[in-house]
Amino acid sequence: MSSRKSARTTPTDVRERLIDHWFPCAVVDAAVGSPAGSGRNEKAIFPWFASRPIAQARAAVLATLLPNDTTLRPWVERAVQEGAPGAFDQLAEAVRRNYGGRAPVMVDMFSGRGIIPLEAARLGVSAVGTDLSPVATFAGRLLADWAMRDWSGEALLPFTSGKATARTLAGQDRLVDDAQLFHEEIGRRTRESLARYYPLNPDGRPPWGYLWAVSMPCDQCRRRFPLIGSYTLRQPYRRTQDGGQSMSLVISDDSWRVEVIEGTTDDRPTYASAGRKGKSARCPFCGHLHSLETVKAKGFAGQYKDEPLVAADFDSGDKNTRKLFRALRDDERKAARAADPAVLPKAGRLSAIPDEQVPNGNVHTVMASGYGYTGYGQLMCDRQTLMFGTIAQEIRTCHQEVLSAGVSVDYAGALAGFAAATLTRMLKRATRGARLLTHGRPDGSSQNRVQVDHIFANEASLAFQFDFFEAGIGEGPGSWAGLTKTGLGPLAAHLRGRRGGSARLRCADAMALPFRDGTVDAVVTDPPYYDMIEYSDASDFFYVWLRRVLGEIQPDLFADAIGSKVAPDLQNKDDEIIVRRVYNGGVRHDRDFYERSLSRAFHEARRILRPDGHLVVVFGHSDPDAWLRLLGALHDASFVVTSSWPSRTETSNTGVASIKVTLTIGCRVAPPRRSVATAAQVDREVTTAVTTAVRQWEADGLALTDQLMAAHGPAMAVYGRYSDVLLPTGEPAGLNRYLTLARTAVRDASAVKIDELPLETFDAPTRFAVFWQRLHGRADVPKGEARFLAQADNLRLEDLRGPLLTESKSGFKLRLDAPGTVTERSSAFEVARAMAKAWDDGGTEAVARVMAIADRQANDAHLWAVVAEIVRQLPAGEPAAKALTAIQRNAATIGTMIGYVIAAAEAETDTRTQLTLSFGEDLL
Numbered sequence: 001m002s003s004r005k006s007a008r009t010t011p012t013d014v015r016e017r018l019i020d021h022w023f024p025c026a027v028v029d030a031a032v033g034s035p036a037g038s039g040r041n042e043k044a045i046f047p048w049f050a051s052r053p054i055a056q057a058r059a060a061v062l063a064t065l066l067p068n069d070t071t072l073r074p075w076v077e078r079a080v081q082e083g084a085p086g087a088f089d090q091l092a093e094a095v096r097r098n099y100g101g102r103a104p105v106m107v108d109m110f111s112g113r114g115i116i117p118l119e120a121a122r123l124g125v126s127a128v129g130t131d132l133s134p135v136a137t138f139a140g141r142l143l144a145d146w147a148m149r150d151w152s153g154e155a156l157l158p159f160t161s162g163k164a165t166a167r168t169l170a171g172q173d174r175l176v177d178d179a180q181l182f183h184e185e186i187g188r189r190t191r192e193s194l195a196r197y198y199p200l201n202p203d204g205r206p207p208w209g210y211l212w213a214v215s216m217p218c219d220q221c222r223r224r225f226p227l228i229g230s231y232t233l234r235q236p237y238r239r240t241q242d243g244g245q246s247m248s249l250v251i252s253d254d255s256w257r258v259e260v261i262e263g264t265t266d267d268r269p270t271y272a273s274a275g276r277k278g279k280s281a282r283c284p285f286c287g288h289l290h291s292l293e294t295v296k297a298k299g300f301a302g303q304y305k306d307e308p309l310v311a312a313d314f315d316s317g318d319k320n321t322r323k324l325f326r327a328l329r330d331d332e333r334k335a336a337r338a339a340d341p342a343v344l345p346k347a348g349r350l351s352a353i354p355d356e357q358v359p360n361g362n363v364h365t366v367m368a369s370g371y372g373y374t375g376y377g378q379l380m381c382d383r384q385t386l387m388f389g390t391i392a393q394e395i396r397t398c399h400q401e402v403l404s405a406g407v408s409v410d411y412a413g414a415l416a417g418f419a420a421a422t423l424t425r426m427l428k429r430a431t432r433g434a435r436l437l438t439h440g441r442p443d444g445s446s447q448n449r450v451q452v453d454h455i456f457a458n459e460a461s462l463a464f465q466f467d468f469f470e471a472g473i474g475e476g477p478g479s480w481a482g483l484t485k486t487g488l489g490p491l492a493a494h495l496r497g498r499r500g501g502s503a504r505l506r507c508a509d510a511m512a513l514p515f516r517d518g519t520v521d522a523v524v525t526d527p528p529y530y531d532m533i534e535y536s537d538a539s540d541f542f543y544v545w546l547r548r549v550l551g552e553i554q555p556d557l558f559a560d561a562i563g564s565k566v567a568p569d570l571q572n573k574d575d576e577i578i579v580r581r582v583y584n585g586g587v588r589h590d591r592d593f594y595e596r597s598l599s600r601a602f603h604e605a606r607r608i609l610r611p612d613g614h615l616v617v618v619f620g621h622s623d624p625d626a627w628l629r630l631l632g633a634l635h636d637a638s639f640v641v642t643s644s645w646p647s648r649t650e651t652s653n654t655g656v657a658s659i660k661v662t663l664t665i666g667c668r669v670a671p672p673r674r675s676v677a678t679a680a681q682v683d684r685e686v687t688t689a690v691t692t693a694v695r696q697w698e699a700d701g702l703a704l705t706d707q708l709m710a711a712h713g714p715a716m717a718v719y720g721r722y723s724d725v726l727l728p729t730g731e732p733a734g735l736n737r738y739l740t741l742a743r744t745a746v747r748d749a750s751a752v753k754i755d756e757l758p759l760e761t762f763d764a765p766t767r768f769a770v771f772w773q774r775l776h777g778r779a780d781v782p783k784g785e786a787r788f789l790a791q792a793d794n795l796r797l798e799d800l801r802g803p804l805l806t807e808s809k810s811g812f813k814l815r816l817d818a819p820g821t822v823t824e825r826s827s828a829f830e831v832a833r834a835m836a837k838a839w840d841d842g843g844t845e846a847v848a849r850v851m852a853i854a855d856r857q858a859n860d861a862h863l864w865a866v867v868a869e870i871v872r873q874l875p876a877g878e879p880a881a882k883a884l885t886a887i888q889r890n891a892a893t894i895g896t897m898i899g900y901v902i903a904a905a906e907a908e909t910d911t912r913t914q915l916t917l918s919f920g921e922d923l924l
Contacts, residue, residue: 114140299372
């Protein structure tokens with residue numbers, strides 16, 4: 001009791017950290033595109049979802065733990081950009097000095113695959129990662145715990161695989177060496193056990209894989225036919241004179257067979273799109289079309305049947321690089337159908353094959369469940385299932401033999417863990433959603449590689465299709481041998497960067513952290529983003545297999561009792577802090593739940609932090625409301641936001657462009673007693689703070705787009721000084737007021753001018769359009785960023801859509817074509833665009849008429865400044881630029897004609913308020 005009290009009341013070091021004033025934004029942006037900074041190497045060891053680039057995690061950890069010392073910045077940049085060992089050594093020593101010679105304690109309460117704890121461990125920090133998901137925690141142990149330990153004192157493994165000892169693999173790390181032997185032994189035993197189900201070719205080698213399809217009976221003729229979505233096996237490639245290969249479906253009476261033909265085919269697939277109604281199945285015997293609903297009903301009625309179609313071999317004369325396809329032999333077809341996973345013994349207390357059921361309504365995540373495959377054990381054909389069950393069994397057996405040979409429990413568990421990771425990587429390419437991925441084009445104009453696609457194409461759900469690929473027991477894409485090579489290579493590279501110590505990874509709820517009050521120096525975390533990914537649902541497919549391999553080896557993660565009330569024997573969903581798209585009963589995971597739970601997690605972070613502790617949150621979302629709620633939750637949890645540093649990392653790492661920018665948000669524990677302030681006072685302080693920060697950011701070379709995001713930091717730092725900020729009415733001033741004010745202050749502090757006229761003197765839509773054009777030009781801008789820009793001028797994005805912006809799937813783009821109409825209420829930017837179109841349609845008189853209708857005088861400096869601005873920003877060859885350049889040259893003539901146009905209009909209508917313009921009509 002007394003120790004807990006002292007931890008909260010003892011005077012502590014309140015020095016500022018580097019992140020409060022600086023973050024290597026540009027270096028992070030550059031590093032995430034490199035092999036060392038992207039995190040792809042680590043992801044090759046274990047697959048996880050929406051994985052953060054390692055460069056961003058490294059920068060966040062370093063900037064959080066280091067003092068605000070400008071001499072450290074070059075070392076941080078070297079560590080982030082190059083992973084330079086010398087830089088890490090310098091920075092690790094600086095961290096230790098900053099904490100009085102001790103190793104600080106750093107926690108990541110949403111650790112995922114453990115990248116943040118890994119980077120902290122490299123610095124010799126006492127790093128702990130917690131995650132609700134056992135699968136994520138297991139991934140973290142692979143990368144940040146087991147891989148970071150020194151295993152050189154362990155006993156030799158009992159497997160030699162034809163080698164003299166387990167140390168003959170010269171030049172490799174002990175862990176990589178032994179993991180390779182462990183994998184090779186599992187592979188050898190698996191091949192021997194399953195040899196009768198995978199007949200060899202005449203040259204003594206097995207095929208590298210097999211293409212399958214599901215068949216169903218026709219409702220009209222009752223004959224069974226395969227559901228094939230593509231007949232292409234390998235595209236042609238003119239450069240190598242490769243004509244490609246295709247399948248041909250041959251119909252004979254009541255039977256069908258598949259032949260392999262050279263070249264391409266125009267045959268219609270039996271399962272293809274039928275327009276707006278989705279896909280349909282066409283019977284090749286009678287031509288009857290089955291709707292998608294009918295096809296799905298066949299699955300729920302148990303009328304599907306797995307059919308092996310073709311075998312895939314390597315071209316023996318082409319250095320084993322080109323894949324050749326052929327029809328199956330009779331012995332291969334019989335062997336494939338003979339496989340029965342029921343022969344496997346139980347996996348401890350569990351069945352050998354997963355019998356866990358996919359939760360109802362989970363079709364959007366496990367798509368096969370919408371076609372009648374309602375159990376996780378049904379997601380593969382029987383032979384695939386038998387292979388995975390056999391590999392799981394062999395991992396457990398080899399683990400026991402390693403223990404018997406004198407290897408420590410931890411090391412044996414680590415070796416079994418890396419083997420289980422390879423099994424998981426196989427799962428990623430081994431279900432009814434693993435399609436044959438044929439690169440190239442039908443015209444042979446591009447390279448025609450053939451691979452096995454993975455099932456998480458969109459990072460969040462298990463794909464499904466009726467024709468799928470099965471990797472064989474030999475070598476090749478998706479096979480145990482192939483994935484061993486592609487996994488142990490990245491592991492070896494990962495170990496070459498080993499320094500510091502290992503992290504601890506625990507399965508725990510972020511809303512109930514297993515740490516005492518006031519004992520943690522820093523919390524650095526990357527929380528889930530609303531409904532972006534349903535992590536547990538997506539990884540349950542891994543979980544049901546991992547618990548069969550590691551249930552008795554890692555019991556704290558994969559013991560039988562783990563599960564929720566909603567979905568027994570699966571991962572805990574009740575406490576998962578996400579927005580769930582489908583309500584399956586139990587806890588309703590809506591936006592209120594997410595925001596309430598995330599706030600509780602931040603309160604937990606506040607509880608465990610020392611009074612001088614720092615919280616850093618990495619967060620990315622395209623909706624400004626999400627940012628508003630996040631910052632509000634931090635404020636409510638008694639944190640003062642000190643900084644917000646943007647990084648453009650998502651597309652570089654994952655290929656998913658739904659989020660273009662993520663923020664690394666620095667926070668400090670709020671002082672115990674804060675005063676109340678008026679909104680007017682805080683408005684002035686925010687404007688001053690942002691203006692001061694802009695000058696420093698410009699000196700540091702921070703891009704203007706990044707300054708707009710970074711401005712949240714100083715604005716929130718001012719806002720967080722006070723317990724309440726009150727309007728003259730006594731009502732609280734909302735956060736949104738200060739996020740908007742911060743971005744406006746950046747623009748004003750940047751002294752943006754148009755022909756020496758300050759930007760703030762223009763109308764709001766024109767300010768918005770000009771600033772947008774300078775920032776983004778003609779590029780597409782995500783909706784969230786567009787909304788942020790609009791808010792800086794107190795505009796609504798909904799009002800700008802059409803007059804100033806066009807919308808597409810990739811975002812918003814600034815309009816430079818003519819507006820539909822112009823009136824005296826039109827913005828200067830719209831009038832300038834209308835003038836460009838008028839010039840093309842009717843020359844000087846038409847332009848004068850536009851200006852008259854818009855009530856613009858010949859000497860309107862703001863209008864002519866906008867015309868000049870558009871010309872400057874556009875390429876000279878753009879039609880609008882050409883037209884506006886011509887208008888500039890004829891400005892005097894146009895100015896003279898405005899009076900004539902107005903006089904003529906008044907004579908005709910007796911009032912100029914009725915003048916309107918529609919570019920759908922004749923201008924003259």
